[in-house]
Amino acid sequence: MLDIKWIRENPEALDAALAKRGAGAQSEQLIALDEARRSHVGALQALQERRNAASKEIGKAMASKDQATADSLKAEVATIKNELQAGEAKERELDEQLKHALSVLPNIPLEDVPVGADESDNVEVRVSGEKPDLGFETKEHFELGEALGMMDFERAAKMSGARFTILSSGLARLERALGQYMLDLHTGEHGYTEINPPLMVNDAAAYGTDKLPKFGDELFKTTDGRWLIPTAEVPLTYMAAGEILPEETLPKRYVAQTACFRSEAGSAGRDTRGMLRQHQFTKVELVSVTTPETSLEEHERMTASAEAVLKGLGLHFRTIVLCTGDMGFGARKTYDIEVWLPGQKAYREISSCSVCGDFQARRMNARCRKTGDKATRFVHTLNGSGVAVGRALIAVIENYQNADGTITVPNVLRPYMGGITRIEKSA
Secondary structure (H helix, E strand, O other), X not given: OOOHHHHHHOHXXXXXXXXXXXXXXXXXXXXXXXXXHHHHHHHHHHHHHHHHHHHHHHHHHHHOOOHHHHHHHHHHHHHHHHHHHHHHHHHHHHHHHHHHHXXXXXXXXXXXXXXXXXXXXXXXXXXXXXXXXXXXXXXXXXXXXXXXXXXXXXXXXXXXXXXXXXXXXXXXXXXXXXXXXXXXXXXHOOOOEEOOOOOEEOHHHHHXXXXXXXXXXXXXXXXXXXXXXXXXXHHHHHOOOXXXXXXXXXXXXXXXXXXXXXXXXXXXXXXXXXXXXXXXXXXXXXXXXXXXXXXXXXXXXXXXXXXXXXXXXXXXXXEEEOOOOOOOOOOOEEEEEEEEEOOOOEEEEEEEEEEOOOHHHHHHOOEEEOOOOOOOEEOEEEXXXXXXXXXXXXXXXXXXXXXXXXXXXXXXXXXXXXXXXXXXXXX
C-alpha cells in the first residue's frame, strides 16, 4: 500500500509511475477522497470541541440557577451527540473508501526497471551454461513420466479434476529429494531459517501480503473463511505483522517448503498438459525482512540464492528483469529465472524474486527501530522462489532424460535418493 501523504505531495510522480505500468492516472481521485475524509474529520473535531464547551457551560448555568440556558445547552449537546454518532459512521465509510482505493493501487517501480507493456519487453541480464544437446529427439516431461508409469493425470483428474497430478515411485522420491536439497542449501549455505508455517491464513494475512482484495478470485477459500496459501510468502512475510523489530536483528531470512494452492483463474487453455500449471504444487519459498537501506542488496543476494539451486543441478537458465508492464502487483523490481526445457524447446519461469519496499509493511504495520531511538519506520520485504519444486522436477526430467526413456539422477540429489542413480520403469 502506498502512503497517501506521499501521494498528496507527489501526484505527478504517482501518475507517471502508474503510466509505466499501463494504468491510468489516479492521483486526483485519491487526493479528492483524502480531502473529503480530512474535511469530515475536521468537522467532527469541531463538533466534539463544541460539545465539550457546551458541557462546561451547562455546569456554569446550573451553578447560577439559569435553568432555561441549561436546558437549551443540554438540548444542543444531545443534538451534537446524535450528529457525532452519524458523523463517526460516515468517517468509517470514508476511511474504508480511501483504504480500498489505496489497496488496489500497484507498487511504484524502481527507476532502473525497464518500461514495457508485456513479457516481450523483459530484459535478459545474464545466462548460466549453454543449451544442452542430448543427441536425440527429446520428449516432454509428461511423455516421459507417463511412459515410466510414475506420473498419472487420469487418476488425479478422477478424484480432483483437471490440473492435478499423482507422482509415484522414483519420480515421487525425486521431487522429495529436490525439496530437501533446496532446504539444505538455503539453510546450510545461504543463511535462511527454515520455517514450517500454516497452509491456511485469515483475511488479515492475505490482505497484509497484498493478495486481497485484488487477487481473491485466484485463491481457494475454506468454508470457515480461511484462505489456502498461494505461496509460503504469505505466512512467512506476515510473521512480522504488527511488530517493531530491532534493526540490529535484520535482515530476517526465512525459507519454507510448502504445498501451494492457486485457482489459476484466467488461465484456461494455457499449459493444459503436464505439470507446469497446477492447482496444487510444491515450492520452496524465500522471504527476507530488511531495513530500507539494505533491501536492494538483499534482492541481489536472494536472486543469487535461487540461481545457486539451478547451478547445483547443472541446469541451463537465464535471468531476466521484468518490465513495468509484466511486473507483479506488489513488486518494485522483479528478477525471473527461466530454466531451459529441452522437451518444450523453450525457457520457462522457475523462480521469481521481488523486492517490495515498504508496500506490504504498510498494509500489515511491520516496523523496525534502532536500539535507543523512539522513532520507528516501516521494514522492507522481499520474496522469491528458491525454487518451484514441481517445475524443478520437470526441468530435471527433461534435461536428464536418456534416449531409452530413463532419467539420470543429478549428482547433488543422489544422497537423497538412497543410492538410486537412474529412474527407470519397473519390470
